[in-house]
Each structure stands twice: as structure tokens, then as C-alpha cells.
Amino acid sequence: MKFSLTPIQFFLIIFLLQTGSVFITFQTRLLEGAGRNAWVVFIMTGILHYLLLLFYERQHSRFLPGPFVLLLYKMYWIYINVLSLSNILYSLAIWLYPNTPSIVLLLFIVFVSFYANCCKPDTIINLPVIIIPAILIFFFSLVFVFPDLEWTWLFPLDLKDVELVLNGFLISQVTVVGAASFLFLRKRVVSDVKMIGWPIAIYASFWFLFFFMSLIVVQLFFPLETIAIVPQALLYLLKSQKVNFVERLDLFFLFIWMMWSMITVILFAFLIRLVHAETNSGKQYKFNLLIHMVFLLVPPFFATRDRLEMLREPLVYLHLTIVVVLPIFVFIKNRRKTI
Amino acid sequence: MRIQKGIIIVILTLFLSGCWDETQYKDLTIVPLIGIEGEEGDITAMFAFPTFQNGQIEYSSSQGKGISTRAARSDANLQTMEALDMAHLEVILMSADLAKTDFAPSLDMFFRTPRNRITSYMAIVEGDMATYFNPPGKMKSEVSYFYPELLRTVVLYSYGANFTLQDAMKTMFDPAIDLALPYLQINEETGIPKVVGSALFSKQRYTGITLSSSESISSVIMANKINKYARITFEWEAKQTQITVNVMRVKKNWKIGTDTISASYDLDISVEEYAPHNLHEKKKREEVTAFLETSFKEHFDAVIKKSQEAESDILGFGRKVRAFHSGLWNQGDWQKTYADLPIEVEVNVRMKLTNIAE
Numbered sequence: 001m002k003f004s005l006t007p008i009q010f011f012l013i014i015f016l017l018q019t020g021s022v023f024i025t026f027q028t029r030l031l032e033g034a035g036r037n038a039w040v041v042f043i044m045t046g047i048l049h050y051l052l053l054l055f056y057e058r059q060h061s062r063f064l065p066g067p068f069v070l071l072l073y074k075m076y077w078i079y080i081n082v083l084s085l086s087n088i089l090y091s092l093a094i095w096l097y098p099n100t101p102s103i104v105l106l107l108f109i110v111f112v113s114f115y116a117n118c119c120k121p122d123t124i125i126n127l128p129v130i131i132i133p134a135i136l137i138f139f140f141s142l143v144f145v146f147p148d149l150e151w152t153w154l155f156p157l158d159l160k161d162v163e164l165v166l167n168g169f170l171i172s173q174v175t176v177v178g179a180a181s182f183l184f185l186r187k188r189v190v191s192d193v194k195m196i197g198w199p200i201a202i203y204a205s206f207w208f209l210f211f212f213m214s215l216i217v218v219q220l221f222f223p224l225e226t227i228a229i230v231p232q233a234l235l236y237l238l239k240s241q242k243v244n245f246v247e248r249l250d251l252f253f254l255f256i257w258m259m260w261s262m263i264t265v266i267l268f269a270f271l272i273r274l275v276h277a278e279t280n281s282g283k284q285y286k287f288n289l290l291i292h293m294v295f296l297l298v299p300p301f302f303a304t305r306d307r308l309e310m311l312r313e314p315l316v317y318l319h320l321t322i323v324v325v326l327p328i329f330v331f332i333k334n335r336r337k338t339i
Numbered sequence: 340m341r342i343q344k345g346i347i348i349v350i351l352t353l354f355l356s357g358c359w360d361e362t363q364y365k366d367l368t369i370v371p372l373i374g375i376e377g378e379e380g381d382i383t384a385m386f387a388f389p390t391f392q393n394g395q396i397e398y399s400s401s402q403g404k405g406i407s408t409r410a411a412r413s414d415a416n417l418q419t420m421e422a423l424d425m426a427h428l429e430v431i432l433m434s435a436d437l438a439k440t441d442f443a444p445s446l447d448m449f450f451r452t453p454r455n456r457i458t459s460y461m462a463i464v465e466g467d468m469a470t471y472f473n474p475p476g477k478m479k480s481e482v483s484y485f486y487p488e489l490l491r492t493v494v495l496y497s498y499g500a501n502f503t504l505q506d507a508m509k510t511m512f513d514p515a516i517d518l519a520l521p522y523l524q525i526n527e528e529t530g531i532p533k534v535v536g537s538a539l540f541s542k543q544r545y546t547g548i549t550l551s552s553s554e555s556i557s558s559v560i561m562a563n564k565i566n567k568y569a570r571i572t573f574e575w576e577a578k579q580t581q582i583t584v585n586v587m588r589v590k591k592n593w594k595i596g597t598d599t600i601s602a603s604y605d606l607d608i609s610v611e612e613y614a615p616h617n618l619h620e621k622k623k624r625e626e627v628t629a630f631l632e633t634s635f636k637e638h639f640d641a642v643i644k645k646s647q648e649a650e651s652d653i654l655g656f657g658r659k660v661r662a663f664h665s666g667l668w669n670q671g672d673w674q675k676t677y678a679d680l681p682i683e684v685e686v687n688v689r690m691k692l693t694n695i696a697e
Contacts, residue, residue: 096360150658152659155662236457
């Protein structure tokens, strides 16, 4: 696959891959796991995310994985897409389409992804631009709830409870799931651009601001005692707002989230194809069809509460293996070769 | 290409088959007002809804009984032409007797169902629920229209704050604050429902103690939740006159000690009504300000006294205590601690407007 990325395209793609599948759900799980420590835990995650990107940037030229490692990445991203699609089906069944058969919704999403992935790479790498106004709308929507926020809910902290902090830290790692794409897309960025310094700092800050704001708003809107009984915290707080231009702010936002998620699914499918093309020459059409058949057939099976939780359970551990351990392993292996 | 065309045709056919989640108004009845009474496990619910008869909108009501609110609605559905739909609910009335029990499960169907509106107002009513759906007095409008407008006035004139369904549920589940909901009675003279004050809750249950309407405004001022207007009228016996003021701005400063609380308030007010008309004199303004400071303090002290009697921290001192004063918070049950805590109130009034031009 021949294409190149500008730094803005590059960061926009990574941003979508990191946010699309989790930004609506991670707040509840983090608050359940870390309690009032959640916001401090997420600051730690933000710092580590920045250091991870710096580490990737310094070492990316040494990232030359073999076929087995590439296969692991493909499997991981297929898993992420199946998880995202199952989550979309489950959320839509609760909030918007309780009576619509999930296969119909899925067919619509998967078909768009399949069609986009049949097009030239230039089509896909420009897709995230659609989301830029949605990001602004998202921030704007959250401003409505500011008068209802209760600042005392930031305290008391219980950072001495190591188990609580560690648990929260592990849960917060879901916000970094798409980070591994950095290593595969970095070499596509036009070569004369330096990423160390402001570009990575600005991206990491924006990523942090996006997640942190959504977390803080949820933490300060709901008493900790109610967070477990609210179906989808972020949607719920938007639903609680009375605005003149739309009856239900949450439904308005839900459509934005659907579009956001759909583009993320397309981008993950594109990444899978990109990695597949590195070891398999020739036509990619059949492989594209195959992975989309998986996306069509597997998610409905997991779109129930128990199965979704079962599918989500290994995410953090897989993520830490794929995003941290595996790249370090590849860097060390290639460093030895160079020496 | 043929396969691709075939796939597109199949998908388009799916879109042609219509929307599974379409809900048509002809199949259901929108309920703007519901009244709940009874006790958990034996709920009676009354529903008021519009019907079209002879080309005109008329309001009707229906009653259902069941082991939960949802079951009561299902029962009521059997007596109405169309299914009752709660998606646009505006007011939930609850009987005082039900509010004294563990009533949170009765509201679950409204609070957690994604389709339902959670910005509906909540209020407590005294006596038989049916009286509030068919009041003995001559109403100028239908009850479905009357209660939402009445409770909007309560918000606008700061007789109450934070009594939508979602505010109420959030407050109820937070152990550091207690709920206060508008309290309605049937006016004996007119036979029309009237907001007479606020019902005080302690740990998710109505205590049976209420604030009067002027105390309710005072409590809203003390919580710094005033809306567009917050008017209070004081009787100035020494001068044989009355004075009505509107609180424009509140600055509160709560100092939590190891076993005391000091609550200081700076109020910016405008004088709305004052018959002596002598506020152009600075000395008179100072005199009136001093009187207002004393009167506000008396009102605020009365609110504290009543809320402590009810073990109901409606102002939310507990939130600050929990966040920054763990020693006091950990003394035990917060409502009990609050009831015994000495709370000193201080009020400073700044007369910003006399409503008389020079």
C-alpha cells in the first residue's frame, strides 16, 4: 500500500483509534475501579502516555517486526474491532434501537467499513477530518453541565490504598489501546518532519484534555454512590440537560458517537490490512472480505451483558502486552541485530 | 461487480422495510403527570393524559395498582384506549406516606429507563392523591398543565431548587446531603392545590417535617441556588411597616471547625417594597440594612434549627465536611452528627438597589 501522511493526518488517525472505542464507557469503569482517586490516576496515565509516545518516536526506526509479531498485531486489532462493534450493538440496543435487529445495524456499519476499505488509502486517511467538528461539539455539549458540577467530589483522595490506585491505573489503560498504531503509521509520515518536541507534546496534551475533561465532568456530576446504577454516565448527564434547540441532547450526541465509532472501525480494519500487506503481496480484496465477515458474524454473539464483559476482561492485559511489552521486545531484538 | 450490486440491493431492501423502533403517537398516550401513593409492593399510580374528543383536546385520568410503579402502569394500560407512555413526563407527585418509606425503587422506572425524561419535577402531596387529580376547587386549567407551570414558578421564584427527578435521585444517593422537595396541600379556602413549603428528607425518607414557604426561600438562598427572583417580605414591627427585598446575589463562606460550623453570607439585595419611601437618606438605608441583617439571620437560624430537628442536611454542609474534614465526617452517621453540630450563622446585607431613581 502506497500512501504518505502529513503530521496532522497522522495524529488525527491515532486520536480516533485511541478514542473511538472507549471514550463513552471508560469513565464509569474507572470511577468504579479507582473511586475518587480516578482523576489523579488518570493524570498518571497521561504522563505515562506522553512518555510512551516519546519512547515510540525515539525507537520507531528499530521497529521491524517479523511475521509472527505482525500476526499478533492483526489478531489484537481484530479483537478490538469485535469488542467495539459488540459494545456499539449493546449500547444502541439500550439507548436508541431496542427493537431493531442487531444484524441490521451491524450490516450497515460493516458495509460502510468494507466499502471504505475497498477504496484507495487516501480516502480512509482523510476520513477522520469529518470528526473535527464532532470533537468541538462534544466539548461544547459538556459545557452545558458545568453549573451542575459539585467540586467537593474530587476529595477525599485515598492514594494510600495501593490496590485501588493500581486497579484504576489498569482500567485507565483502555484509553491507550490504539497507541500501537503509532509504530506502524510513523514511517508513512513525510520524512522531513521532526516529531520530538512540540508535535508529540501537543498531541499528548490534547489527548489528555479530551479524556480528562470527560472523566472530570462525570466524576463531578454523579455522586460516587450512583455511578454504578446509571446506564451510560456520559450519555446520562447529557440527557439530564434542558436545552432549547433539541429535546434530548444525549440522542444528538449518540449519533455523533456512532459516526465516531464507525470511522474508528474503518481505521482499525485499514490498519489490519496495512499490516497484512507487509507480509502478503497480491490482491487484498479477499482478505478485506474475510475480516469484514468476521466483523459481521462475531459481534452479535457478544452483544449481551455477560459476554461483553467476558470479551472485555482480557483487554487491559492484552493491551499492555501489545502496546508496551511487544514493542520493547522487537526494539531489543533489532538492536542486538544492529550491534 | 454483479456480487457488489447484489449486496447493495439487499442492504437497500433492509432500509425499505421500515424502522423497527418507530413509535407512532396514534399507538400511545403521552402522560405529562403521574401521582404515586401506597407503599413499596403495593403501589397505586394515577395518570393524567390528553385525549382527543369531538376534535378537541380534553384531559382524562386513569388509575392502576401493582407491586411496582411499572406494574401499576401496566394495570392502568388495561383501562385506557392506548398504552400510557412516560417519555414526556413533566411532573411526578408522591404521597407523603409513600415518601416516608423506602420509595427509591418506585422511581427506578423513571430514572434509569433511557427513553424517559429525567428532568421531570417532583413534589410531595399531603393526603389522598385522587384529590390532587380532581381538586374540589374550580381550576382555571387542567391539572396536567397546572402542576408543571406551578412547579416552574417554584423554581423561578426560588421557593425550591434541585427537585427534578435526576437532581432528587442524585441527592438521595449522596450520604453527605439531604433532599428537600416542594410540599403541596389543598388550600382549604379555594380548594386548589398550593405549594406550602418544602418537605425535608433524611437519608432517602421524608421526615414529616416541612419548611414554610418563606423558610424554603431562605434555604435556597443559604444553598446559593437562587433563580431569577428570591423575594422575601419582612414585618418591621417597630416601624409598623413591611419591607420586601429581592436577593440578587449570594456569596457564602462556610468554615468547618473540628466540632462547629460557621456559615457567613454576603447578600446583595434590592428593595422591592417599602412604604416609608425614605431610602434616599443614607442613615435610613443603614437602619434598614441593619434590620434586614437581623431578619435574615433569624430566618436562616430557623432553617438550620428545623433541618437539625429533622436530621436533614439540605444545605449540603456534609459535602464539604466529607471532602476536607475527615475527622468530623468519620464521627459516624453524618445526619446524626449534623443534628448535634453548633452552626453559627452570620449575614451581611448590601443594599445594591433601592428601586428609586435619584
